[in-house]
Amino acid sequence: MIxxxxxxxxxxxxxxxxxxxxxxxNAVLVLLSIELMLTAVNINLVAFGSYIQDTLRSGQxxxxxVITVAAAEVGIGLAIVVLVFRNRASANVDELDLMRW
Amino acid sequence: MFDYHALAPELILGITLLAAIAVDLVVxxxxxxxxxxxxxxxxxxxxLPLITLAACSGIAGCAATxxxxxxxxxxxxxxxxxxxxxxxxVSGVISLLLSVGYLESDDYYQGEFYFLLLASVTGAVxxxxxxxxxxxxxxxxxxxxxxxxxxxxxxxxxxxxxASLKFFLTGVLSAAVMLFGMSLxxxxxxxxxxxxxxxAITAFGLQSEPALVLAVVFVxxxxxxxxxxxxxxxxxPDTYEGAPTPVAAYLSVGSKAAGFVGLxxxxxxxxxxxxxxxGPILWVVAALSMTVxxxxxxxxxxxxxxxxxxxxxxxxxxxxPFAMAALYDQAGLADAFFGSITYVLFYAxxxxxxFAAVIAVxxxxxxxxxxxxxxxxxxxxxxAALVTVFFFGLAGVPPLAGWFPKFVMFRAxxxxxxxxxAIALAVIAxxxxxxxxxxxxxxVKRVYMDNVPVNAPVDRVAGRRLAPSLVLALAITAAAxxxxxxxxQLLAFFGDVTRAFVAAP
Numbered sequence: 001m002i003x004x005x006x007x008x009x010x011x012x013x014x015x016x017x018x019x020x021x022x023x024x025x026n027a028v029l030v031l032l033s034i035e036l037m038l039t040a041v042n043i044n045l046v047a048f049g050s051y052i053q054d055t056l057r058s059g060q061x062x063x064x065x066v067i068t069v070a071a072a073e074v075g076i077g078l079a080i081v082v083l084v085f086r087n088r089a090s091a092n093v094d095e096l097d098l099m100r101w
Numbered sequence: 102m103f104d105y106h107a108l109a110p111e112l113i114l115g116i117t118l119l120a121a122i123a124v125d126l127v128v129x130x131x132x133x134x135x136x137x138x139x140x141x142x143x144x145x146x147x148x149l150p151l152i153t154l155a156a157c158s159g160i161a162g163c164a165a166t167x168x169x170x171x172x173x174x175x176x177x178x179x180x181x182x183x184x185x186x187x188x189x190x191v192s193g194v195i196s197l198l199l200s201v202g203y204l205e206s207d208d209y210y211q212g213e214f215y216f217l218l219l220a221s222v223t224g225a226v227x228x229x230x231x232x233x234x235x236x237x238x239x240x241x242x243x244x245x246x247x248x249x250x251x252x253x254x255x256x257x258x259x260x261x262x263x264a265s266l267k268f269f270l271t272g273v274l275s276a277a278v279m280l281f282g283m284s285l286x287x288x289x290x291x292x293x294x295x296x297x298x299x300x301a302i303t304a305f306g307l308q309s310e311p312a313l314v315l316a317v318v319f320v321x322x323x324x325x326x327x328x329x330x331x332x333x334x335x336x337x338p339d340t341y342e343g344a345p346t347p348v349a350a351y352l353s354v355g356s357k358a359a360g361f362v363g364l365x366x367x368x369x370x371x372x373x374x375x376x377x378x379x380g381p382i383l384w385v386v387a388a389l390s391m392t393v394x395x396x397x398x399x400x401x402x403x404x405x406x407x408x409x410x411x412x413x414x415x416x417x418x419x420x421x422p423f424a425m426a427a428l429y430d431q432a433g434l435a436d437a438f439f440g441s442i443t444y445v446l447f448y449a450x451x452x453x454x455x456f457a458a459v460i461a462v463x464x465x466x467x468x469x470x471x472x473x474x475x476x477x478x479x480x481x482x483x484x485a486a487l488v489t490v491f492f493f494g495l496a497g498v499p500p501l502a503g504w505f506p507k508f509v510m511f512r513a514x515x516x517x518x519x520x521x522x523a524i525a526l527a528v529i530a531x532x533x534x535x536x537x538x539x540x541x542x543x544x545v546k547r548v549y550m551d552n553v554p555v556n557a558p559v560d561r562v563a564g565r566r567l568a569p570s571l572v573l574a575l576a577i578t579a580a581a582x583x584x585x586x587x588x589x590q591l592l593a594f595f596g597d598v599t600r601a602f603v604a605a606p
Contacts, residue, residue, distance in 0.1 A: 044281070062284075062293065069239065083265070
């Protein structure tokens with residue numbers, strides 16, 4: 001099995017995710033970019049898991065945990081975004097500037 | 102047979118979580134404080150098995166059974182874990198005591214608050230025992246996820262919304278970065294337990310493998326977000342200011358200590374063979390955290406923001422013993438580990454006390470602006486004295502408790518050998534200890550020497566009584582600050598027993 005293509009894909013996804021977090025202004029899109037980074041982690045884990053033929057399947061199990069926790073966090077995150085949107089009629093992260101320095 | 106005794110604190114906390122939800126469902130609106138009572142009883146009950154576990158481990162002398170290893174080495178209950186579990190439960194109890202009166206006067210959803218706080222403490226207790234990547238990740242998320250919601254508790258308040266969203270986005274981003282590092286560690290070593298990772302790094306000769314360097318950097322950056330170390334600190338003061346003050350107290354102690362526990366276990370166990378990678382990184386992070394945190398704290402006008410920046414600076418002090426780890430021998434490493442743990446233990450009591458005093462003063466004065474605190478001594482001399490005790494304690498003025506952890510920290514970085522880098526870091530730390538005194542003393546000066554501001558709302562709120570639970574929290578932390586100042590060995594003993602963590606292969 002050749003692992004390189006999986007690692008390159010994961011690295012690309014992770015980089016696109018970081019770019020999205022830095023550039024996107026809408027909180028929902030920032031959240032989606034973070035999900036992209038977590039997907040990159042999952043690809044990495046599953047690829048490594050089958051590459052090293054881990055008898056405990058640690059990589060695959062880890063990926064399942066990441067998916068579950070990510071789902072829980074998106075639930076919390078969307079709740080917070082909805083709350084912010086209700087109070088300010090905007091989910092733009094640039095406008096969160098009540099507190100600085 | 103499965104060792105239920107070792108897992109008893111977590112089991113009790115889990116059962117209490119469910120009980121808290123059930124109680125919240127059945128009690129009427131005016132009796133919601135009963136959920137808080139349930140949570141408090143659960144925390145106290147979870148502390149009992151800690152004592153019985155300690156009785157048959159190194160802490161009480163008879164190390165007959167040794168560390169209890171569960172789940173194939175993924176979950177270890179040793180002296181280090183017991184001490185940190187105790188710290189998390191105590192800080193959970195004090196945060197709960199701070200919250201009760203605050204929430205009642207605020208008229209917000211009480212029941213869910215206690216449930217979330219308890220869930221976060223449970224995560225921290227799990228982290229203390231976690232010895233593999235999956236467990237520590239799940240524990241860390243269990244600490245953070247309820248905390249995101251707690252920070253946004255005042256739903257109608259825009260500042261609280263903003264605090265919550267900033268905390269959430271940085272928290273999830275840091276988790277993603279850390280996970281990417283962990284996935285690389287797993288791929289390179291083929292192991293997820295810390296002991297297995299350390300063995301594989303040595304066995305495969307990965308010490309100078311570029312991919313491992315990248316992985317270590319990612320994991321450290323992830324934890325640096327959690328402990329709000331500079332340059333990953335920007336969320337912390339905003340979150341502390343916007344969140345309800347008891348939540349800020351919990352975040353700056355419980356959640357932060359959980360981040361340090363994760364960093365300590367990963368660095369000193371999984372990444373023990375690559376100390377030369379994480380040592381220099383943490384040298385820079387420690388120096389920056391102390392300096393930037395203190396310099397920005399100097400110009401704060403809001404006392405909660407001031408405590409936020411000062412907690413960043415204290416995070417830097419806790420990282421100082423990490424910095425020279427690459428050059429230490431085994432005994433020096435144990436000293437450094439002891440230095441960090443002891444600082445966390447003392448800092449927890451001092452900072453919780455400082456936040457308790459702030460909550461009490463805000464209750465009287467109605468403002469977190471330091472200028473409004475002028476002349477507090479005239480109408481609330483007891484509170485003024487408490488503010489003095491905690492702020493001078495945080496500054497490290499003897500005989501209050503803050504001096505001892507600073508002493509241990511300096512001894513850890515200087516005591517073992519003389520390297521120009523160690524001396525430079527010690528000088529930076531010493532200068533920062535002095536800078537910190539300036540802003541802590543500034544608040545005390547306002548309280549004692551300034552006049553009561555003309556437009557202060559003091560007349561309106563001066564007659565308010567403090568909630569009994571808040572008085573109890575103030576009494577506990579003030580007693581700890583004074584007693585541990587005169588007899589630091591009482592608390593340092595618990596730091597001392599954790600040395601075994603480093604000595605174990």
